[in-house]
Amino acid sequence: MNQTKKHYHHGDLRQTLLDTATAIISEGGVDALSMRKLADHVGVSRTAPYHHFKDKNALLCAIAEAGFKQHFEVVSLLPQQHPQLDKHALFELYVLSYIRFADSNPETYDLMFGKEIWKLGQPSEALHATSRQCFQHWLEWIEVLQTEKVLTDQHPTLRVAQASWATLHGLCRLLNDGIYVNRDDLEEMGKTAAAMLLKSPAGAD
Amino acid sequence: MNQTKKHYHHGDLRQTLLDTATAIISEGGVDALSMRKLADHVGVSRTAPYHHFKDKNALLCAIAEAGFKQHFEVVSLLPQQHPQLDKHALFELYVLSYIRFADSNPETYDLMFGKEIWKLGQPSEALHATSRQCFQHWLEWIEVLQTEKVLTDQHPTLRVAQASWATLHGLCRLLNDGIYVNRDDLEEMGKTAAAMLLKSPAGAD
DNA sequence: GTAATAACTTGACACTGTCAAGATCGGTAG
DNA sequence: CTACCGATCTTGACAGTGTCAAGTTATTAC
Numbered sequence: 426m427n428q429t430k431k432h433y434h435h436g437d438l439r440q441t442l443l444d445t446a447t448a449i450i451s452e453g454g455v456d457a458l459s460m461r462k463l464a465d466h467v468g469v470s471r472t473a474p475y476h477h478f479k480d481k482n483a484l485l486c487a488i489a490e491a492g493f494k495q496h497f498e499v500v501s502l503l504p505q506q507h508p509q510l511d512k513h514a515l516f517e518l519y520v521l522s523y524i525r526f527a528d529s530n531p532e533t534y535d536l537m538f539g540k541e542i543w544k545l546g547q548p549s550e551a552l553h554a555t556s557r558q559c560f561q562h563w564l565e566w567i568e569v570l571q572t573e574k575v576l577t578d579q580h581p582t583l584r585v586a587q588a589s590w591a592t593l594h595g596l597c598r599l600l601n602d603g604i605y606v607n608r609d610d611l612e613e614m615g616k617t618a619a620a621m622l623l624k625s626p627a628g629a630d
Numbered sequence: 631m632n633q634t635k636k637h638y639h640h641g642d643l644r645q646t647l648l649d650t651a652t653a654i655i656s657e658g659g660v661d662a663l664s665m666r667k668l669a670d671h672v673g674v675s676r677t678a679p680y681h682h683f684k685d686k687n688a689l690l691c692a693i694a695e696a697g698f699k700q701h702f703e704v705v706s707l708l709p710q711q712h713p714q715l716d717k718h719a720l721f722e723l724y725v726l727s728y729i730r731f732a733d734s735n736p737e738t739y740d741l742m743f744g745k746e747i748w749k750l751g752q753p754s755e756a757l758h759a760t761s762r763q764c765f766q767h768w769l770e771w772i773e774v775l776q777t778e779k780v781l782t783d784q785h786p787t788l789r790v791a792q793a794s795w796a797t798l799h800g801l802c803r804l805l806n807d808g809i810y811v812n813r814d815d816l817e818e819m820g821k822t823a824a825a826m827l828l829k830s831p832a833g834a835d
Numbered sequence: 836g837t838a839a840t841a842a843c844t845t846g847a848c849a850c851t852g853t854c855a856a857g858a859t860c861g862g863t864a865g
Numbered sequence: 866c867t868a869c870c871g872a873t874c875t876t877g878a879c880a881g882t883g884t885c886a887a888g889t890t891a892t893t894a895c
Contacts, residue, residue: 438873456750460852470875472853477873481852540740544808545661577830580822587810588797588823595800596793603749605792617785618793622826625782643842665883675844677884682842686883837895844889851882858875865868 439477441467447488450532455485455541482546485536489548492533493555496526501562512575517619519566520593524615527597528608534601538594563590577624592618644682646672652693655737660690660746687751690741694753697738698760701731706767717780722824724771725798729820732802733813739806743799768795782829797823 445467449458460481461471478484500522507515527534535541537556542548548556567586570576576585596614599605605614650672654663665686666676683689705727712720732739740746742761747753753761772791775781781790801819804810810819 454750459850461850472876473874475853535745538803538807538809540807544806545659577826580825584815584818584822585826587804587815587819588801588826591800591804591819591823592793592797593800594804595796595798598803599743599792599796599799601749602743602745604743610789610792614789614792614796617789618796620785621782621790621793625830664881666881674842677845678843680884839892839894841892842890844887846885846887848885849883851880853879855878856876858873860873861871863868863870865866 438467438469438473442474442477442484443487443491446484447491447533450488450536451530454532455536455539460484482542483549485542485546486549486552488533489536489542490552490555492530492537493552493559495530495533496537497555497559497562499526512570512573513623516570516575516623517616520619521612521615523593524596524611527601528611531601534597538598560586560590575623589622592622643672643674643678647679647682647689648692648696651689652696652738655693655741656735659737660741660744665689687747688754690747690751691754691757693738694741694747695757695760697735697742698757698764700735700738701742702760702764702767704731717775717778718828721775721780721828722821725824726817726820728798729801729816732806733816736806739802743803765791765795780828794827797827 442463446458446463449463449466460474464471464474467473474484478487500519503519503522504515507518510518542552564582564586567576567589568582571578571582571585576589580588596611596618600608600611647668651663651668654668654671665679669676669679672678679689683692705724708724708727709720712723715723747757769787769791772781772794773787776783776787776790781794785793801816801823805813805816
């Protein structure tokens with residue numbers, strides 16, 4: 426009765442809730458997560474979680490935030506991990522990494538960019554900050570690609586960043602939401618998208 | 631007591647349900663629609679709707695289907711309505727029309743392309759057919775643009791269609807889901823996206 | 836007119852999120 | 866060591882959800 430047993434005080438409930446909730450969501454989607462089942466699964470009463478998260482929205486925000494951090498870690502390391510690639514190839518890799526993340530963590534992705542939080546619920550301050558940081562990173566990188574003439578510089582950096590991100594996001598959603606079903610085509614779709622966004626190399630016509 | 635009164639048989643319940651449900655959704659989103667409130671609003675008992683729609687999913691499918699038809703009507707008429715435009719401009723118009731539709735009917739758009747139906751529920755046969763027709767139309771048009779050298783022909787038509795559609799869809803979702811909030815930038819974002827997807831006109835570099 | 840059937844209602848069940856009030860424990864002040 | 870306090874957890878309750886089963890009523894077919 427030393428650990429994970431029936432103490433009145435769980436001791437580490439907050440983190441346990443986060444972990445279990447993430448697991449449930451990864452397995453069955455956001456809709457598979459109910460506060461009650463979560464509590465049940467962890468072995469506490471229905472309302473115990475409310476002492477660690479204001480409400481369900483707060484829990485979801487915390488999970489989404491972790492997702493952003495994980496995602497940021499992956500993409501922000503790409504350039505220094507592949508110094509041999511030229512900018513075109515690096516952009517493609519970026520695109521593919523993004524898509525792969527969404528594909529391997531579909532439910533987390535849903536939470537990170539879903540209306541559940543951003544429209545219906547309200548994103549926590551922390552979530553706002555973390556996601557902003559991700560977009561900021563993307564924005565800076567787009568700017569670099571513009572000065573290197575790999576992306577168009579005929580339009581403002583912000584617009585190019587929004588439009589290109591929208592492409593990635595759109596691909597992910599179409600697959601994630603079950604509209605496109607052929608996940609096998611994923612890579613090829615990503616490559617096509619990357620190629621279309623990039624300025625055609627001089628003389629490609 | 632001849633019309634819209636308290637007959638035991640409503641007489642036109644199916645259509646009334648569709649209309650009312652569409653109205654409720656347009657106003658407060660899919661989540662604002664509950665079978666019980668809908669029935670209440672129409673003035674019938676909780677389970678009356680179930681005699682006209684197998685379940686909530688079936689109702690949503692019917693609404694989504696109507697959305698596809700409405701959307702198809704708009705975009706399929708564009709070419710003949712604007713014969714003076716060149717292909718570049720027409721593509722941009724197409725993009726803008728798509729975005730405007732999603733912007734003016736955000737909740738319907740949600741339903742048409744949301745996981746509510748496609749992933750969690752199951753799309754009706756009719757919905758499948760209608761949406762397929764829409765994509766088919768898009769596909770054929772992309773093919774034309776490829777042969778006219780306005781879009782890249784370095785990649786298969788299907789891939790180009792998927793990638794370009796994903797861009798539109800991504801933009802719509804980012805705005806629709808509350809991730810981008812500046813709806814004023816909508817048109818400009820659409821134009822930037824269109825420009826990036828199109829092959830740069832010869833000599834633009 | 837009677838029988839079949841379509842349309843509708845009431846009752847019930849198992850869920851959901853979350854509030855209010857009470858129980859129990861761990862740590863600290865005296 | 867004791868008394869208390871606040872953090873933590875529990876039980877009870879409420880209003881809401883989708884939908885099934887069984888009963889009621891009106892319309893239609895013969």
